[in-house]
Amino acid sequence: MRQRAQSRGSRPRSARGWKRRGIGRILAEHVAGRWPLPRWVIPTPLAILACPFAGVPLPFARRNLGYPLAFSSERAREGLGLALRPVETTLAEHFDQLVEQRAFDRA
Incomplete structure (x- = not known):
């Protein structure tokens, strides 16, 4: 019987390493003006302060914003x-799928 390689925990998989700003660049190239995407990274303290106005509870924002993503x-x-x-x-492909499912508006 063939042995399977053992995974050490569940992690997102992609062909190469990438960071949050790289995700934005990739999506900007893909949508090429068809969808309005953010152009700047908002500083974490400002994002936390803005969350209650967007309906995001402040305790949730404090626990989840500001961590490096890679x-x-x-x-x-x-x-x-x-x-x-x-x-x-x-x-x-994921972005196109979200568009097809009408997951967000062009607002």
């Missing part, structure tokens, strides 16, 4: 031998 597929590729698709393709 993903890497190194452990999946090396430890499990996975071949992953490019993150650009994944993000573009």
